Amino acid sequence: MAEVIWGLATSHVPSIGAAMDRGKTEDPYWKPLFDGYRPAREWMAEHRPDVAVIVYNDHANAVGLEMVPTFAIGTADSYRVADEGFGRRAVPDVVGHPELSLHLVEQLVDEGFDLTVCQELDVDHGLTVPLSIFCPEPGDAWPCAVVPVLVNVIQYPQPTAARCYALGQAIGRAIAGFPDDLKVAVFGTGGMSHQLAGSRAGYINPTFDHMYLEAIQADPEKLAALTREEYIDQAGSEGIELIMWLVMRGAMNPEITKVHSTYHVPASNTAAALALFDNRVPRPA
Ligand code: DHB
Ligand code: FE
Numbered sequence: 284m285a286e287v288i289w290g291l292a293t294s295h296v297p298s299i300g301a302a303m304d305r306g307k308t309e310d311p312y313w314k315p316l317f318d319g320y321r322p323a324r325e326w327m328a329e330h331r332p333d334v335a336v337i338v339y340n341d342h343a344n345a346v347g348l349e350m351v352p353t354f355a356i357g358t359a360d361s362y363r364v365a366d367e368g369f370g371r372r373a374v375p376d377v378v379g380h381p382e383l384s385l386h387l388v389e390q391l392v393d394e395g396f397d398l399t400v401c402q403e404l405d406v407d408h409g410l411t412v413p414l415s416i417f418c419p420e421p422g423d424a425w426p427c428a429v430v431p432v433l434v435n436v437i438q439y440p441q442p443t444a445a446r447c448y449a450l451g452q453a454i455g456r457a458i459a460g461f462p463d464d465l466k467v468a469v470f471g472t473g474g475m476s477h478q479l480a481g482s483r484a485g486y487i488n489p490t491f492d493h494m495y496l497e498a499i500q501a502d503p504e505k506l507a508a509l510t511r512e513e514y515i516d517q518a519g520s521e522g523i524e525l526i527m528w529l530v531m532r533g534a535m536n537p538e539i540t541k542v543h544s545t546y547h548v549p550a551s552n553t554a555a556a557l558a559l560f561d562n563r564v565p566r567p568a
Pocket of ligand 2: 342
């Protein structure tokens with residue numbers, strides 16, 4: 284049986300990937316951010332999954348604005364790293380897990396989540412930067428296969444936070460029903476507060492972010508009850524990416540253990556955070 288072993292919530296700011304690709308992680312601007320990742324990276328390296336289900340959004344790179352699926356899933360054998368205008372990042376292409384993807388498609392459609400199926404998909408910074416945060420030096424290949432799950436957070440009307448949480452719960456049930464013994468990690472990507480354009484460009488809300496970091500572990504229902512307008516008002520127009528953390532949280536057990544979290548402002552225009560949770564049931568003392 285497949286099992287979700289851990290969940291990772293992390294920002295996906297493209298310049299975090301660029302800093303790694305260009306050897307700038309020790310620069311004074313970047314060092315505090317990368318120092319904050321270290322304990323989580325060590326723990327994840329010791330708890331390697333077979334597959335990562337990465338919940339992310341494409342930023343009109345692979346999927347243009349003429350077609351915006353609310354929820355989609357990749358079912359391919361492999362996914363190319365997208366060219367976002369500066370050439371492809373020099374990181375490995377992503378190996379898929381078509382069997383788990385197709386199992387998720389069937390189970391989720393049967394549960395009423397009518398996902399768009401992507402048999403071919405380039406993956407942009409929304410997916411590759413979280414992979415780099417997980418595994419800074421992949422060499423020729425990432426350490427696990429990937430199932431990409433896409434959420435529309437860029438064009439109105441984005442799915443509700445409640446729907447994202449329910450999708451995560453359905454993903455959790457589907458993973459538990461996959462017959463092979465697979466260790467699965469679930470990534471919820473994006474956030475925290477940020478707004479890239481308009482009169483509130485540069486907006487950061489640490490009070491909201493800290494509330495969210497606490498509640499994603501202890502009270503996800505509270506976050507699932509917020510409207511999209513509340514997300515945009517409180518976290519900025521791109522801060523609504525945080526609804527993707529709820530997909531990750533929904534796929535995990537009601538009780539989870541925090542391994543490590545870190546919060547750093549700014550990374551580019553974003554309040555960057557990482558929160559890593561162990562999904563294994565704690566043993567009684
Ligand atoms: C930035 C953040 C994002 O989430 C993104 O998708 C693109 C850019 C930024 O802060 O620069
Ligand atoms: Fe983004």
